[in-house]
Amino acid sequence: MTRLRYVGSDEGGSNLAYVNARVRARRAALLDEADYRKLIRMGPNEIARFLEETEYEREVNALGARHSGVDLVEYALNENLSRHFRDMLDWADGHLYEQIARYLRKFDAWNIKTALRGIYTDSERAEIENDLIRAGELSDAQLNAMLDAANVEAVIEASSGTMFHDALVEAFDAFEETNLLFPLENAIDRVFFENLISGVAVDAGPAARVLGGQRLSTGSPTDIYHEFLIAEIDFVNVRNALRIARSGAEMDTADYLIEGGRLFDAAELARLVRNMDDLVAVIRESRYGDRLSDALNALEEAESMLEVERAIDVALVEYGDWLGSRHPVSVCPVVSYILAKELEVRNIRAIARGREAGLSEEEIREELVMP
Template identity: 30%
Template sequence: MTDFKQAFEKLRSALPIETGNYPYVCARVKAKKRLLLAREMYMRYLQMGITEIARSIGEGQYAEELVILGTKYRGVDLIEMATRNNLAKVFTQIFEFSEGNLRTMISRYLDRYDVKNIKSLLRGRFCEATNEEIWETIIPAGSFTTEYLQKLLELETIDKIVDGLEGTIYWESLKQVDEEVKESGSLAPFEDALSHRYYSFLLEAVPPTTEPNLRFRRFIGREIDILNLKTLLRVRFEEAELERDVFIAGGLEIPKADLNDMIETPMNQLEAELKGTTYASVLLPVLKDIEQKGLNEAVRVLEKFILMWASKHSHIHPLSILPVLDYFARKEREVENIRIIARGKHEGLSTDVIKELLVI
């Protein structure tokens, strides 16, 4: 009986048929996309004060959060909390109304917030931040419930947090590099292990059976490329010694083996090697100034590249995971933009400087 069931499952996963309520989810996500802030709203926000921005976002998508938090927080904090809670709420909601394999893919994609949150918790403990400070960086949009995250926050040491993750898919991977962390005194092995685990788990859930799924896999591959490139630049820039495997397998254009070689190659040869990839057009111009200007510009262009790629591909298959991905990316960007404006106003930056920082 189980053999039969397994055979059936195998057959089903090989067929180019996906289970999932695509029409409902995609239409709903498209409607949500129309609610996102338009360009002119950002222009208005640039002219407004912080309370006015808070009120204005509270008249749109963020109404519920503003009503709940309006008496508890003020100013920038109010905006940050409201946007964070809203992001978590909306993403969780999309996960909840999806079905079938679409649901699995969405949930695995959203697991990145679990990874982010674990990293924030570990980093927070590592630099001895207060619980409030750490909590502000947590975004409960993944599979971990707020209660669970709060429980993890209560744990006093890094070891306890790792043990507290027992039962999740990350525990084993973290345990494996435990010794290494203790020896090196850096969290990097933990962070790499988390990313590795996340991407392999995500790829498992996306069978390469349909055209949109193939695109999704390519999207993940690009994301891995970009993560690897960022790591590569960081390693080269900081001239760090490497004893471990820092790169993630599964990149689309740059294989892992090549990356390990690229650490040592001189700059002009590196440029030549990158020339064959699609990242060359955006990366090479900024690579020249990297010695003077630092890494940030290069990291920004790479991040923007992946966003543009996602939105370009969202229209090709209207009933697939792709529009959902595009929405996730846009919504994240919106929240990020609102926070940049609010924080910029708070720090007293000029309108033009803030405008430069936005990605619209």
């Protein structure tokens, strides 16, 4: 059945207004700083009770009979995340549906990476399963096949039929040589982002395809989404570049650069990762300089990369919000909601786990990522 194309609809039958209204309502329902302050002082069971009075009510009630404490919080968070993201796919039509679905494949990427990491480190099956986020396209059968895999090769086998399979097979040699997961994880990221950006470029029409994302934004919703994705790729590249530069490892950076970004090309990146100061200077002078200044300041002060990575996450959500306010009825608010929701779930999980491990309030507060 062909979908009706509304007169004047710029996004091929998308119901942007409807989805935006719902997403913004959910965005407003996310926990705020005051809630986090309360949560930090609570034990795992209290956290579960607190969540029962929020967005997470349905999941906490459903799972409350079977689990308790940190487990309950953990399961409820994952279930809730999956439900919210599935809802968005239920609401969306037309191009918007495709854009969201393509973006949500990030959880497929996450799940395959989690399975790889879990199998690689010989973790318990239940532990790996806890960390899966069932919000992407992979079916339960596919995910279970990955969980049941005996080794990394079997996980790759189980991913056949997905868009990641070929790249994983290719990267497997590098994995065997180095016995590091980085080549495999990077292959997944590359496939994900390259698929994402090429999909949008096709949507945006011939101009975008010819010039490969280098054209000026005309301000249409697709263009703005395109811009956001480029920023996300750039941020991932920045993160990888900083990691490589910090570790001082000699690696072929071209393999780790995700195509489609604006900030680096392969040759430049190879030069920059050898010199941290140059790399930081280039990032500071780039179009993202202001947004990433917190991250770069943290880099200069901090001992660990964690704080830098958190600052990059926050910068990305803020960039999404900024684009969303430039074009209020577009896919951007949806994407920045996805990011914000992910951060919230990550924060609550960090609090619950931190409390259980007996961390101090101060230590837990440092773990939180708040846009």
